[in-house]
C-alpha cells in the first residue's frame with residue numbers, strides 16, 4: 315500500500331510547491347492527455363474488430379467524417395468498398411471508430427435484431443429535442459407497444475380512406491402549376507428568374523422541389539393529423555415555418571454542436587441554435603396539443619354515442635391511432651402517454667414529409683432526363699379512364715410501378731442510417747473479408763457500444779446486388795425476374811430504401827400511394843423538360859438528399875425544370 319501510494323505522495327508534494335494557476339494548467343494538460351490517450355491509442359487498441367480493414371483517418375479531430383460528408387453521397391464508401399470490401403471501418407470524430415457494412419447477411423442480422431442493435435443514444439437525444447419521444451426514438455418494449463397501436467393507421471384499409479385526401483392535394487398542385495404556366499408575370503415560380511434562353515413560349519421555369527414539398531406538407535398535415543397547412547394556397551403557416559426552421563438548424567454541422575452531441579454536459583453552454591430549436595419545439599407542441607385535445611373530444615363523443623355517423627370521425631393517421639389508444643379493451647400499461655401521442659405529430663412531419671417530397675422531386679428530374687421513359691409513363695397513365703383511380707388501379711399500372719421502384723432504388727431519399735450494439739454481438743457475414751493480418755473473416759465481433767453505419771444508398775446502387783448497370787437509371791430492370799439474386803433485407807421490392815426488420819418504415823405504403831398519385835397526375839398533365847440552359851444539379855446530403863444548382867448556392871435548395879401543358 316505504502317509502495318503504491320508513494321508516487322502520488324511525491325507528485326502531491328511537487329504540486330504543493332506550484333502556484334494555483336500552474337496547477338490549473340497542469341490539470342488541463344493532464345485532462346487533454348487523458349482525452350488523447352483514451353480516444354486515440356486506447357480506442358484503437360481495445361477495438362473488438364481491430365482486424366477489420368479500412369482507410370486511415372484524414373483529419374486528427376474529424377477522422378474521415380468530414381471527408382464523407384463533403385464528398386458526393388455514398389462516394390467515399392463506394393471507394394472504400396472497392397478497396398477494403400463491403401465490410402470495413404472508418405474513423406469518425408474524436409478518435410471514435412465506426413463499422414460500415416453493406417454485407418446482405420450482416421445487414422439482415424442487424425436489422426432483424428432490433429433490440430440488440432439500437433439507435434445510438436446521441437442521435438436519439440438530438441432528435442428528441444426536435445420531435446419529442448415518439449416511435450422514431452423509442453426502443454425495445456416501448457417501441458413494440460407504440461408500433462402495435464400505430465400499425466392499423468398505416469394498414470391498407472386506412473390507406474384506402476386517405477387516398478381521396480391525397481388526390482385533393484394532388485389536384486391543388488395541378489391547378490397551381492397550371493396557373494404558373496398561364497401567368498408568366500408571377501415571379502414566385504422559381505427562386506432565380508429564367509435566363510433569356512429559358513424563356514420558352516407556352517412553357518415555364520418552375521422550381522419543382524418547392525411545389526412538390528408544399529403538396530407533401532399539405533398531404534401529411536391533412537392525412538397525417540387532420541391539419542390544414544394550406545401551403546399551396548397561401549404559402550405560409552406558423553407550424554410549417556417553426557418546424558422547417560428547427561429542422562434545418564438541427565442539421566447544421568458546427569464544431570460546438572458536434573461537441574454538445576458527443577458530450578451532452580456541454581449543453582450548459584447556451585447557443586443561439588439551441589434557443590431557436592427550443593422556441594420552435596415549444597410552438598410545435600402548443601399547436602400539437604390543440605390538435606390532440608380536439609381529436610380526443612371527438613373520439614370521446616363517438617364512444618359516448620354523441621357522434622352518430624362513423625364518417626364524422628377523422629380518417630387521418632392521428633385519429634386512427636388515438637382511437638386505437640383509447641379503445642376500452644386496451645390495457646392501461648399498453649396505452650401511449652399524452653406526450654407520446656403528441657410526439658407522433660412532429661414525427662410524421664419529420665419522417666413523412668421531406669422523404670416523400672424529395673423522392674418525387676428526383677422522380678421528375680429523372681423523367682426530364684429520360685423523355686422516352688416519360689412518354690411511356692404518360693401513355694400508360696393517360697389510358698386510365700379516371701383521373702383519380704383507386705389504390706388497386708394505381709398499383710395495377712405496371713410501368714408506373716417500375717418507375718416508382720427505380721426512383722426509390724436510384725434516388726432513395728435517405729442515404730444511410732446508424733445503429734449501435736446494445737450488447738456484445740457477433741455479426742455473421744455473407745461476403746467474407748480479408749482482415750488486416752491477411753486472415754479471412756466470416757463474422758465480426760461487435761462489442762456493446764459498437765457504432766455501425768447502415769448504408770442505404772450504396773446497397774441500392776451496389777453492382778454486386780444489381781449487376782454491372784447498377785449505376786444506370788432503368789425502370790425495366792424490374793421486369794418479371796429482374797429482381798436481384800442477392801437477398802436484400804428491405805421491406806419493399808428488394809430495396810433498402812424503407813429499411814427492413816421490425817423497425818422498417820411504418821409509412822411506406824402511405825409514401826408509395828402519395829408518390830404514385832402525384833406522379834400519375836404529373837405524367838398525364840405536364841411535359842417535364844430540362845431547362846435549355848442546362849443548369850448542373852448537385853446532390854446535397856443531410857438527413858435526406860436534396861437538389862441544389864451549382865453556381866446558385868445562395869438561392870438554396872431547388873429543382874428548376876421546364877414545364878408545359880400536355881397537348
Ligand code: HEM
Pocket residue numbers: 449450451461538661662665666667669670673726727728731732811812813816817818819820821822824825
Ligand atoms: C419515400 C418516402 C420515405 C422513405 C424513403 C422513408 C424511409 C424511412 C427509413 C429508412 C426509416 C428507418 C429509419 C431508421 O430506423 O433509422 C423510416 C422509419 C419511419 N418512417 Fe419512413 N420513409 C418514407 C416515408 C414515410 C412516411 C410518409 C411516413 C409517415 C406518414 C413515415 C414514417 C416513418 C416512421 C414513423 C418511422 C419509424 C418507424 C419505427 O421506428 O418503427 N415514413 N422511414
